[in-house]
Amino acid sequence: xxxxxxxxxxxxxxxxxxxxxxxxxxxxxxxxxxxxxxxxxxxxxxxxxxxxxxxxxxxxxxxxxxxxxxxxxxxxxxxxxxxxxxxxxxxxxxxxxxxxxxxxxxxxxxxxxxxxxxxxxxxxxxxxxxxxxxxxxxxxxxxxxxxxxxxxxxxxxxxxxxxxxxxxxxxxxxxxxxxxxxxxxxxxxxxxxxxxxxxxxxxxxxxxxxxxxxxxxxxxxxxxxxxxxxxxxxxxxxxxxxxxxxxxxxxxxxxxxxxxxxxxxxxx
Numbered sequence: 001x002x003x004x005x006x007x008x009x010x011x012x013x014x015x016x017x018x019x020x021x022x023x024x025x026x027x028x029x030x031x032x033x034x035x036x037x038x039x040x041x042x043x044x045x046x047x048x049x050x051x052x053x054x055x056x057x058x059x060x061x062x063x064x065x066x067x068x069x070x071x072x073x074x075x076x077x078x079x080x081x082x083x084x085x086x087x088x089x090x091x092x093x094x095x096x097x098x099x100x101x102x103x104x105x106x107x108x109x110x111x112x113x114x115x116x117x118x119x120x121x122x123x124x125x126x127x128x129x130x131x132x133x134x135x136x137x138x139x140x141x142x143x144x145x146x147x148x149x150x151x152x153x154x155x156x157x158x159x160x161x162x163x164x165x166x167x168x169x170x171x172x173x174x175x176x177x178x179x180x181x182x183x184x185x186x187x188x189x190x191x192x193x194x195x196x197x198x199x200x201x202x203x204x205x206x207x208x209x210x211x212x213x214x215x216x217x218x219x220x221x222x223x224x225x226x227x228x229x230x231x232x233x234x235x236x237x238x239x240x241x242x243x244x245x246x247x248x249x250x251x252x253x254x255x256x257x258x259x260x261x262x263x264x265x266x267x268x
Contacts, residue, residue, distance in 0.1 A: 001064055001090055001114060001116070002022075002062060002064020002065075002090065003029065003032060003033070003064070004114075004116055004118060004119050005062065005064065005090070005114060005118060005148070006020065006022070006033065006036065006038065007036065007119055008118040008119055008121065008123065008147075008148035008149075009144065009147065009148060010036060010037070011119075011121070012121055012147040012148050013147070014143070014144055014147030014148065015144075017036060017037030017038045017039065018037075018039075020038045020040070021038075021040040021041070021042065021053075021054055021057040021058045022038055022040070022041050022042065022054075023041075023042045023043065023044065023045040023050035023051065023053070023054045024041060024042075024043075024044070024050075025044045040057055042054055042057075045073055045076050045077065046072045046073060046075075046076045050076075051073070051076035051077045051080055052079075052080045054077075054080075055077060055080035055081050055085065056080070058085075059084060059085055059086065060085070060086045060088065060140065061077070061081070061085060061086070061087045061088065062088045062089075062090065063087065063088065063089040063090065063091060064090055065091060066091065067091045067092055067093055067094050067267050067268075070089070070091045070094055070098075070102075071102065074098075074099065074102030074103055075102065077103060078102060078103050078104050081103055081104070081107050082104075082106060082107060083106040083107065083108065083132070085107055085108065086108045086109070086110065086133065086137050086140065086141075087099065087103060087107060087108070087109050087110075088109070088110045088111075088112055088127075088141060089109070089110070089111050089112065090112050090113070090114055092113065092163055092167065092264050092267055093160065093163070093263075093264040093265065093266070093267030093268040094111070094267070094268055095111070095156070095268045096109055096110075096111050096128060096129075096130040096131075096156055098268070099111065099130065100130050100131065100132070106132055107132065108130060108132045108133040108134070108137050109129075109130035109132070109133060110127055110128065110129050110130060110133055110137060110141050111127065111128045111129075111130075111156065111159060112125060112126070112127045112141065112145065113125060113126050113127075113159055113162045113163050113166065113167045114145065114148075114167070115166050115167055115169065115170055116170055117149065117170055118145075118148035118149050119148075121148055121149060122149050123145065123148045123149025123150065124149055124150050124166040124169070125145040125148075125149060125150065125151045125152070125166070126151070126152045126153070126154045126158070126159065126162040126166065127141050127142070127145065127151065127152075127153060127154070128153070128154055128155060128156040128158075128159055129141075129153075138153060150218075159264070160261045160262075160264040160265045160268075161257075161261045163260055163261060163264040164256075164257040164258060164259070164260035164261030164264065165257055167260070167264075168256075168257075168260040169257075172253065172256060173202060176202065177195070177198045177199050177202055178198075180194075180198035180201070180202075181194040181195040181197075181198040181199075182194075184197065184198065205223075205226070208221065208226055209221055209222075209223050209226065227241070
């Protein structure tokens with residue numbers, strides 16, 4: 001996900017390779033970043049002194065490691081960061097209190113749950129701020145994330161639910177698109193045609209829910225309203241909706257979100 005964020009920042013113009021630094025654990029990752037134009041690539045933050053070099057090079061540090069690897073990264077960074085740094089974690093389930101305790105007093109921290117569509121400028125991210133972070137930090141995090149999609153500031157208590165809805169959500173959408181395409185093939189469509197129609201239909205439906213006001217702000221329309229506009233009496237759509245309801249699709253999605261949120265909470 002860390003590399004996905006870098007690609008998104010660069011492709012959207014939010015940042016430039018000359019302004020980025022990174023610490024990586026493998027030569028493959030270093031090579032990949034070099035191909036993106038990122039030249040300040042340091043060795044492993046934990047084992048090879050990369051933490052000190054990174055902290056000296058950057059004032060905003062994103063932690064793109066898995067939750068189980070975060071404690072040793074925090075320990076490696078702690079001697080080298082201070083109030084001048086903003087440390088942003090994208091590790092699922094890891095609490096702000098854990099970040100603050102691991103990095104020491106005064107370090108400004110933020111917790112972010114991004115998702116992979118930021119690679120195409122369509123990310124849906126939420127963030128929460130630690131006790132030392134202020135309005136300027138919120139504005140900076142918001143600007144970075146907004147450059148690769150939508151960003152929402154939430155209370156930390158909401159972050160596990162965010163993980164369930166948007167952090168893991170792309171996988172649910174991919175399964176839905178795949179299933180719709182399979183149904184199209186079953187009904188006689190060529191595979192490529194069915195997949196293109198399914199993917200564009202989901203993207204278009206999402207755009208109609210989101211909308212956009214005159215000032216560029218979101219102008220949400222409830223999906224139930226839009227669904228009812230499509231489902232004419234005795235028609236094809238209401239027949240399909242009845243099948244989905246009989247199969248428990250709505251409940252399955254709700255349980256999936258809840259399961260991901262509970263897993264996120266357990267990881268913290």
